[in-house]
Amino acid sequence: MLRKVHALRYRATACELLGVPSVSTTPLPSSIATPEIRRSVTATTASSIVTPLRWCSTNSNSSNAVDGNASAQTSSSSSPAAASQQPKRKVQIAVVGSGPSGCFVASQLAKRHPSLHVDIFERLPVPFGLCRYGVAPDHPDVKNVEKQFMELFQSGRVSWIGNVSIGTQIPVQALLAHYAAVVFATGAGGLKKLRIPGEDLAGVLPARSFVEYYNTYPFPFGSPRFCPFDVERTKRVVVIGNGNVAMDVARVLAGSYKYFCPTDMNCVCLREMMKNKIEMISIVGRRGVNHSAFATAEFRELTKYQEGHVKVEVDPFALDAAIAAVPEGKTARAHKRMMELVHQYTVSEEAFAEERAQRMTDSEGIPLPSAAVAQLNAPPPPSVASSPSDRTPSVRADKRGPCTLRFRYNLTPVAILPSQHRRNCVGGVLFKTCRTAGAKSEEGESEFCVIPCDLVLTSIGCHAESIADIPFDHKAGVMDNVQGRVKGMPRVYCSGWAKNGAKGVILHSVVDAQETVSHLLADMEAGLIPTDATVVDEEQSPPPQQQQREDEVHVTDGQLQWLKVESQAAGGADTSKAVPPAAARTTMAGKYGLVDYFVEKKLQPVSVAGLQRILHVEHQRGVDLGKKAEKIDTTRDMLDVALGGDVGKKADERIRRITPARSDAMMYLKELLDDDTDLAPLAHELAKDMPHKLAQQHPLGRISPGQL
Incomplete structure (x- = not known):
């Protein structure tokens, strides 16, 4: 029973991070909440009320299509006639990787199609990839594109989800089950060797x-x-x-x-x-x-x-x-x-x-x-001797x-x-x-x-890293694709260095993203990508063994048709009358369909609100050091800061090395001394009464980095 209570508490925390509405006002979507989960959440409603956070958005005026669908489901459960008036759910697209290429793909999708909502998944608790961790520190003008990406994350059309690894923590098939299409922009993480x-x-x-x-x-x-x-x-x-x-x-x-x-x-x-x-x-x-x-x-x-x-x-x-x-x-x-x-x-x-x-x-x-x-x-x-005493004394x-x-x-x-x-x-x-x-x-x-x-x-260059269940060209070091369409996998695309290899600068990702998005939208118009939920109800689904055999047949048909479409597109043939592949089954629930994975894997997804806390602490840490910013060097500290509250405050104090408390004698310093008094002698006297750990954290006479 105690284990079940802990699981329910973790589910409540995950739902809060995911932005799922409170159980007291709006239930979980039916596609992600089983009857057992509904009974468990209802039983804990009276003891704990979760105040939801907006997923990856700080704009109160922005609306999420899935939130609107969840509220529509509540009304449809009470009135069957209202089901026909339920607003159509937006087409959910998943982008894996929030580097320049992934952000440009999301920007192009949101700009060129009004009925799309994009979720960007990132392995790290922070986005921007090559812009943040690849550009030289003395080239800040190249990093100006990060401001454009932050505005994109707060627009309401694009959601950013950090600290989630696709392919290891969440399988690719899980994304395809809840998204209309998936675009991989994972960059080139593998290194070439001289051999x-x-x-x-x-x-x-x-x-x-x-x-x-x-x-x-x-x-x-x-x-x-x-x-x-x-x-x-x-x-x-x-x-x-x-x-x-x-x-x-x-x-x-x-x-x-x-x-x-x-x-x-x-x-x-x-x-x-x-x-x-x-x-x-x-x-x-x-x-x-x-x-x-x-x-x-x-x-x-x-x-x-x-x-x-x-x-x-x-x-x-x-x-x-x-x-x-x-x-x-x-x-x-x-x-x-x-x-x-x-x-x-x-x-x-x-x-x-x-x-x-x-x-x-x-x-x-x-x-x-x-x-x-x-x-x-x-x-x-002698100048490179191992000990400082071996150096020439005249050389500073x-x-x-x-x-x-x-x-x-x-x-x-x-x-x-x-x-x-x-x-x-x-x-x-x-x-x-x-x-x-x-x-x-x-x-x-x-x-x-x-x-x-x-x-x-x-x-000497780098190559893309292979992802489970995704065809990979090991010789070229890229995902096996034709103009951004991953071979043999309907509704799966790639862009950036994962598509063409590690070449070019950041601005080249814009042109490549436009090509991939154009092919994705063309396939959507041709009916190869669903624009509405196509999954069958759980009550009508066949037994697991039979369902697995049918899925294998469907995937095979979809692969054959996908290869046919690839060849037709390469030859310039018309694909407007193509039939959707049978494997295109999706709930169109987007990130809400992944709640069970977050709970099962005990993941800690980071939203844009948490990202803003991380960037704020890095900026404040830079102010303390007299520089532009000082990045946080561990993912554990990033996650603590992203949580906010008491945990985030303690992490902020630990990272910035701020004293959480002062000695009682320091409280009377202002009353005892005038403004012109030299504080050095008194500081030495007060140091005798200060706690030992506090004195170690703040040794006297230390010059702050901002004074260097």
Whole structure:
């Protein structure tokens, strides 16, 4: 009996978070409330009344279609004649992933169809994906789109549901049972590997691990409190890949920590970057300079970045040949402008030839007789000694020396070599070179060279992660789809990097979202997506075994028809007279149909009201630290803040380190002293009477971060 009471209390809490109306005024929808649940909820009505929260919306004027349907069900239960006057339930669409792509899909759906309601599901307690955890902290203008997304969540047409993982906590078939269609915009969470010897050495890590570190990707998904490498020992860095992510990490490692203090960079990262003494960063590309993956604006920003402290150098190349070789996807004018800009920072041919002669090795990484890796075998310099006492006393600990950014091309990594002094750590990277600039690595006469380094960051791309029951193309690293339609799964779509792979910038997601939404709406007009509830009543449903066999037949028919529609759409045939697939069974209850999953899995969904509490605490924490914002670094703290009330208040005090109570002696401080009195002597006296824990939390003489 006690276990049943706890289950009922949790159901009441879940219903409150879901925005389900109070049991004293409006019952749960019949599609999600069994007779046993109704009797249990009715029995506890007298002892506990739940005041509902609006789901993912703070606008009191906005209305939810399912709320209106629930109230209509109450009247229809008392009067059968009123059932015919029941307002039609809006078409429910589910979007999985609240990054830029998912938000753009929801925005396009709400804009282009007035009878749609969109629910966005997010694995984390906070939305925005790449905007929040992928964009560099010194690019706040790129994050301005977050304000547009917040307005979308509060419009009443789109609901955001955080801390819910689709595919693990809630199966995909459960979404299809309560939604007309499902759109996956889950991004590209998988990382590509070099698959070369030595990749498991200490000091070899993906560049995204460092990006997630300084962007405070929350625990347990990330480790924002621990730097993934030893900053104090690092003097030389090799970044394999030259895309925008490589440019971001190079800019963070090359610059001074003071440049990032006003941003929302992780304070733990700022403290680690104070130890930064990196002198050389090599950004290596496998192909020629004409195939550079970075944008012109990114390179121009790097050339003007902390001038006098950061120096940019590029391997020499033939400008005319590079301009003539226009890569696919670029215009000749833009490509020429970028090549002319990059060519201004090339080193001389003599210096390049001398440097290459010193680094030449054989295919095993053994130096040629001319001496190749003297720096690799040399002892570490005194400035990177393990203990602070070994440093030169004349050098300040926080002083940042100059740093050189070197762009290298036509180098393919062959192996990662260990250090001669620490065999389990990286000491250099063996590359295979090509004599002809712009030629493929497999062509022409190959040579080998070694670039010494203490850290290797790989930025060679990423791929989408497979989701249970969703067809996946492992070779391409994307969901198996045709123009956004997932193959073999009616009413399932994909968009963004899950559809096309990890390429392009945030604004490219707009065009891709428009294409996916256009196909979804076209299928809806063709009758392939239901616009009303099509599920049969529970009393008329066949036995479970028979129902399972029939569902298998229906799904097979739907898959065959879906493939037929895909081929017709690809050939430009008319699909307006297509027949809806038999597998299109949905209650059209939307998120209300998932209440049982929330209760069974004991999930804690986060609404927009909870999201606003999280963002408010992060902003206030930033004010305390004298910066724009300071992100919360654990999902547990986010969930506590999102709950509000006493739990949220305690979490706020814990995160911001606010003293919950003062010593009694501090209450009389204002009456005992004048405004001109020096408080330092009295503060020391009062500290003797303060509780021990309170004194530990607030040590005397500590300078607040805002005064740095």
